[in-house]
Amino acid sequence: MVRAQEAVPYTGAGLLRASAAISPGFLFDGGTTNIYLGGKLEYFPEDRISFRGDGFWYVNSQQKPAPLEANSQVSFGPFLHSMHGRLDLSAGVQAGVSFVKPANEPIVPMIALERPVTDPLPMRIVPTMALCGSLSYAVWDYFHFFVDLRLLRSRYEGGPQGTIKLDEAILSAGLGWQFRLHQ
Numbered sequence: 001m002v003r004a005q006e007a008v009p010y011t012g013a014g015l016l017r018a019s020a021a022i023s024p025g026f027l028f029d030g031g032t033t034n035i036y037l038g039g040k041l042e043y044f045p046e047d048r049i050s051f052r053g054d055g056f057w058y059v060n061s062q063q064k065p066a067p068l069e070a071n072s073q074v075s076f077g078p079f080l081h082s083m084h085g086r087l088d089l090s091a092g093v094q095a096g097v098s099f100v101k102p103a104n105e106p107i108v109p110m111i112a113l114e115r116p117v118t119d120p121l122p123m124r125i126v127p128t129m130a131l132c133g134s135l136s137y138a139v140w141d142y143f144h145f146f147v148d149l150r151l152l153r154s155r156y157e158g159g160p161q162g163t164i165k166l167d168e169a170i171l172s173a174g175l176g177w178q179f180r181l182h183q
Contacts, residue, residue: 076094143178
């Protein structure tokens, strides 16, 4: 005997997911923790494939002085899913851009600068690439819990001490919404 709840898949073609979270980002170079307001929107054109867009608004750094004044990001890419009942494991790659403005303070203070930094560094649009892993668990037809990990690669070229490496791991978790647009 099949129950009604078991007959309806929790993921698959026609599903639209959305979520928002406060997300920490851990810069690999310099040991800085950035704080972002993050959001994502994901659509499943097929049962095991989705396309997802992510946005992260840079709030601040937990270190003082903060090495960055801005580091907001947007990205988009495909994901491959493996479903096990209500559990959905996925992996994907995303290309995007970051809007980066370093603070006037050098990110790596150990490097001696030939001249003090007095001119503010400009905001630049920097290309990014991310490898993403995600776990979500459907708790109802319209809600799911999720945990995402993004490994982001990014570089700010032309800083006073050379290239600034902005590679980081961004962790997101929380409650997301899902809606079936069609069967």
